[in-house]
Amino acid sequence: xxxxxxxxxxxxxxxxxxxxxxxxxxxxxxxxxxxxxxxxxxxxxxxxxxxxxxxxxxxxxxxxxxxxxxxxxxxxxxxxxxxxxxxxxxxxxxxxxxxxxxxxxxxxxxxxxx
Amino acid sequence: xxxxxxxxxxxxxxxxxxxxxxxxxxxxxxxxxxxxxxxxxxxxxxxxxxxxxxxxxxxxxxxxxxxxxxxxxxxxxxxxxxxxxxxxxxxxxxxxxxxxxxxxxxxxx
Numbered sequence: 001x002x003x004x005x006x007x008x009x010x011x012x013x014x015x016x017x018x019x020x021x022x023x024x025x026x027x028x029x030x031x032x033x034x035x036x037x038x039x040x041x042x043x044x045x046x047x048x049x050x051x052x053x054x055x056x057x058x059x060x061x062x063x064x065x066x067x068x069x070x071x072x073x074x075x076x077x078x079x080x081x082x083x084x085x086x087x088x089x090x091x092x093x094x095x096x097x098x099x100x101x102x103x104x105x106x107x108x109x110x111x112x113x114x
Numbered sequence: 115x116x117x118x119x120x121x122x123x124x125x126x127x128x129x130x131x132x133x134x135x136x137x138x139x140x141x142x143x144x145x146x147x148x149x150x151x152x153x154x155x156x157x158x159x160x161x162x163x164x165x166x167x168x169x170x171x172x173x174x175x176x177x178x179x180x181x182x183x184x185x186x187x188x189x190x191x192x193x194x195x196x197x198x199x200x201x202x203x204x205x206x207x208x209x210x211x212x213x214x215x216x217x218x219x220x221x222x223x
Contacts, residue, residue: 033211035211037155042200042213042214042215042216043200043202043211043213043216044213045210045211045212045213048210056210057210058210088155090155090157092157102159102162103147103159103162104159105149105156105157105158105159107155107156108155108156108157110155
């Protein structure tokens with residue numbers, strides 16, 4: 001099986017712009033979670049989607065949003081980018097929402113905001 | 115206050131040494147995860163446990179639910195074990211993840 005894929009892998013944006021990141025889960029997986037990793041804050045949970053519905057949300061401002069499509073692919077969007085949004089954005093997929101299911105991480109998208 | 119605390123932050127070991135990384139958490143959990151992150155960013159999930167002990171090769175993870183504490187052990191450490199190890203607690207209310215700050219392990223040949 002192919003692993004979790006994320007596109008693009010690297011991205012440079014300017015303050016005030018918006019960005020959309022994409023995540024394709026492992027085939028058959030229906031849950032996708034998004035995480036932000038920065039040197040200062042470490043890994044932080046953004047949100048989790050299952051069956052096209054946001055099921056859980058971390059403590060991030062409304063500028064961060066996401067969605068999931070019927071084929072389980074997910075996108076996250078950050079509007080009005082700030083310098084502090086520079087980070088590695090990781091997505092992970094799992095078969096379902098239940099805690100027994102293992103999470104598989106993608107390689108991440110490294111976003112730089114200038 | 116962080117919901118998940120890890121120690122030590124940095125660890126250097128000689129090849130072959132037995133290594134222990136500790137994780138304490140303050141939230142009620144449904145599962146505790148140990149993750150490994152190599153330079154370049156890729157994350158691999160090593161263990162997911164909610165009780166007792168699990169073993170994969172030279173890696174062992176234990177959890178004590180009453181004490182809200184988990185440990186990751188590496189036996190006969192090898193330079194390829196050099197990575198950042200992250201503890202993550204999945205809350206049983208709200209279902210979100212809380213992450214430790216990571217332990218950077220360097221194993222010297």
